[in-house]
Amino acid sequence: MKKNILTLTATVALALSASAQKVGFEEYNLKNGMHVILHQDNSAPVVTIGVMYHVGSKDEVDGKTGMAHFYEHLLFTGTENIKRGEWNKIEAANGGTGNANTNWDRTYYYETFPSNNLELGLWMESERLMHPIIDQKAVDTQNEVVKEEKRQRMDNAPYGKIIYGDVYNHIFDKHNYGRPMIGYIKDLDAAKLEEFKAFYNKWYMPNNAVLVVAGDIDVKNTKKLIKEYFEPIPARTLPKREQVVEPERTQEKRVKEYDANIQIPAIILAHKTPSMKERDSKVLDVISTILSNGKSSRLYKKLVDDKKKAFQVISFARNLEDYSVYVIAALPSGDTPLDDLIKEMDEEIYKLQTELISDRDLQKVRNKFENNFVASNSNVEGIANTLARNYMLVGNTNQINKELDVINSITKEEIREVAKKYLAKNRRVVIEYLPKKK
Known part of the structure; x- marks a missing residue:
């Protein structure tokens, strides 16, 4: 009986390996330093456009926490060419969905559209980088949204401090991983508009981002559109990240x-x-x-x-x-x-x-x-x-x-x-x- 079980296990493993097909992709850099990854899969008429920025809560400074997660919300407000509150409506009207998420290391924005709306998705993500609305009204509105999210996910959720990392302050004495990913609300309440803008200008730039387009695409046309919408965005000088060494614990x-x-x-x-x-x-x-x-x-x-x-x-x-x-x-x-x-x-x-x-x-x-x-x-x-x-x-x-x-x-x-x-x-x-x- 044992032999039969092991044979079945090996068969299952072989079948799974066959399912895990190699993922093909192409990657290159734009002249402004933005990294681009293309994955072509024409099996279904959908396409995902994602932009990941190399900034998370570990990049915040004392007294100004919460900025990274805050921008996850703020950059859905609208742009100079997308009216306030219209972002999600445009997505839905064109058969798309979108979202964003943040952690200690990065912030990721993405949209999935029918593949005939690839250009729309690329334009929207380029707008987010070129022409975001960062004004007091947007900040005040999103501040309330962030507070409500914190109440639901952490303050009022059983074991929420474990899931969302509020207990990491016991693990890390020096590294910013020891701070809550969502930051401290008192810091967001005290932050001035100029400080929100400064955080954006410090981290949101093409040479601190990777653009990924995956799905039903024509590679040549997709490259053309990417160049048109993203290459004109100027690069800026990235701040140097401090490498914080967390000491090894020697006692429980x-x-x-x-x-x-x-x-x-x-x-x-x-x-x-x-x-x-x-x-x-x-x-x-x-x-x-x-x-x-x-x-x-x-x-x-x-x-x-x-x-x-x-x-x-x-x-x-x-x-x-x-x-x-x-x-x-x-x-x-x-x-x-x-x-x-x-x-x-x-x-x-x-x-x-x-x-x-x-x-x-x-x-x-x-x-x-x-x-x-x-x-x-x-x-x-x-x-x-x-x-x-x-x-x-x-x-x-x-x-x-x-x-x-x-x-x-x-x-x-x-x-x-x-x-x-x-x-x-x-x-x-x-x-x-x-x-x-x-």
Whole structure:
């Protein structure tokens, strides 16, 4: 029976590998320094136009936080040639959708249109860069939008501080990753219009951006349109980024964090881990999958199914440009003490640090990664995002075609050694995440 199971596993892996087709792309630079990536896929009449700017919350200065995320909202207000409040209406009237997102490292704007509206999408993104409306009315309006988003996602959301990084201040003592990605509202309230404009002028320029066009395109015509709409935008001098070195922790740190929106506490084991550019970050993604990805993972089976000491276990790696964050968390069931959960979690971590995982477990992890890869790159929106991120933050656009090779080359010995190095007790922060009366 075991032989049949392993044969089935190998067959599934082969089928997934066949689905993970190579992603073709072309990349080049405009004269103003803007990087361009084109991916042609004529299988469906849609196209995604995305622009990723190399600016995030880590680039903000003390007392002026929140600017990066603020612009995610502000640049949908309108431009000199798109009336205030008309941006989304134009998209919808032409069969399109659009959105934006921000993290600590970058800000990404994108739209997806029927492919016959490619030129419209390129014009709109060039307008966002050339002629944005940055006036007091726009700032005041979006300030209220940002406050409401913070209330919904963080202030009033159970465990929102974990999800959106408000607890990272316990992990980073020097690096700006220790600040909330959304910033501090008091800083936005105090900011003057000139300071908002200064942030835009400092970071929003073609030589600090990558333009990606993915989907049903004619490459020659697309290049012509890109040159027409983007090359006239002048380059500017980019500020030099300070490389902040976060000291390695040598002693376990234990802190308490309170949340008025929860009734059940949580215990969090938080670790500073290497940059997303480094191979070890991929190994930690594999470790995270082994420990708590799904109901068959080690911690879920042990704490939730078998011993019933927890009703939920999670872990995730937030891969970032300078450093990354790896979090393991559990919510106790009944009166289970948090220290008891730590003991159980440490036992599973210790097994990874001292024992080699089985061939079967390693293949199961590889299958999950191949499934996730196929899902995330199953449409042109996902491919556009991945191409832009790999160019800007990893430094290699073709990582999209190497990702699975890297995962499949990770050995059992590497998993053990990386677990020893980065999940050591003296490198971690233990956070007791506790209920607090409103």
